[in-house]
Amino acid sequence: MVRKTYEMHPTAKWYIFTDADTWVSPTNLVNWLGRFDHSKQWYLGNPSVIGQQGFAHGGSGYILSKSAMNTTSDLYSRESQYWDRFAAKHWAGDCVLATALQHRLNIPVSWAYPLLQSESPFMLDYTEQNYYRKLWCYPVVSYHHASPSTIETLWVYEKNWTARHHTSVQPMKHRDVFRDIVMPRFREHDQQEWQNLSGDIVPSRKSDEPPNFDVAAVSSNLRAEQYLFAALVLGSSVQDIRQTEGWQSRPEGRPIWMVAGKDHKVHGRL
Incomplete structure (x- = not known):
């Protein structure tokens, strides 16, 4: 070359x-x-x-x-x-x-x-x-x-x-x-088809509590969070719009999104 x-x-x-x-x-x-x-x-x-x-x-x-x-x-x-x-x-x-x-x-x-x-x-x-x-x-x-x-x-x-x-x-x-x-x-309060990198927290035990959307909705943590379906991986990074294997866009036709913060609701779909 x-x-x-x-x-x-x-x-x-x-x-x-x-x-x-x-x-x-x-x-x-x-x-x-x-x-x-x-x-x-x-x-x-x-x-x-x-x-x-x-x-x-x-x-x-x-x-x-x-x-x-x-x-x-x-x-x-x-x-x-x-x-x-x-x-x-x-x-x-x-x-x-x-x-x-x-x-x-x-x-x-x-x-x-x-x-x-x-x-x-x-x-x-x-x-x-x-x-x-x-x-x-x-x-x-x-x-x-x-x-x-x-x-x-x-x-x-x-x-x-x-x-x-x-x-x-x-x-x-x-x-x-x-x-x-x-x-x-x-x-931006509405992110469609958004993969947010999600590499901050990787639970290691089967007994770890799964993501709880009700808890997230009233959390004082002002970060919006997603999770990966192939493995439980949480994170809050801002990522470019990019399709990645293992991420589901609209599983079962319903939005899957953890809304963080009482006064800072963020709506979107994985």
Whole structure:
């Protein structure tokens, strides 16, 4: 893939590889890459690991400079049979690429967290702080696992953002996406076909009390809750509209929804 891409576009300065369900901010991407020298060996990505091998997560998107693409393409031309056999025994192509870059070309992955993200904006914990970097404070370059509607929403949002701001001085950050796209979902009182992630509480004993809708209706807890039918899994995260195996939309033709809060009733269906 690297060699073919380089053959098709030999004059490009940067090469970005993503999945089909990855949204990329072209404005922030260009501004960010402008800080690097494409004639140097750069391999940028969201860090992940399989076994002992670190690599740039493919779904988040990874980026190679022209120099890195050139040397990687030459390496594959010389050792194509070896790498074809190596890749056939490995389940992650992005990890295979990292192995070649690090161990054959001495090009380790340069961490691009939290600019590049492995989940959609509706799946993130905005209080997260990893590698001494606080998600909230950084520009957004990519989101993975984004539905078509989410990609469209982000595209329109970025278009409006660039019209109102000098993006090299005030780039669109994760906190802006949360405030203007994610947070308004909390205020919507009727969510249809809504899967809310539900990974906060996983009861482990058969004797655990099942969800009680009457109790939830008068609870002081102001969170709306759902549960998964394949297994009892409770949670209160705000999730994108997305069908997932195991979730039932309208079991037995009746709404299944835990309404939380005396004065904050939320109506909807699973």
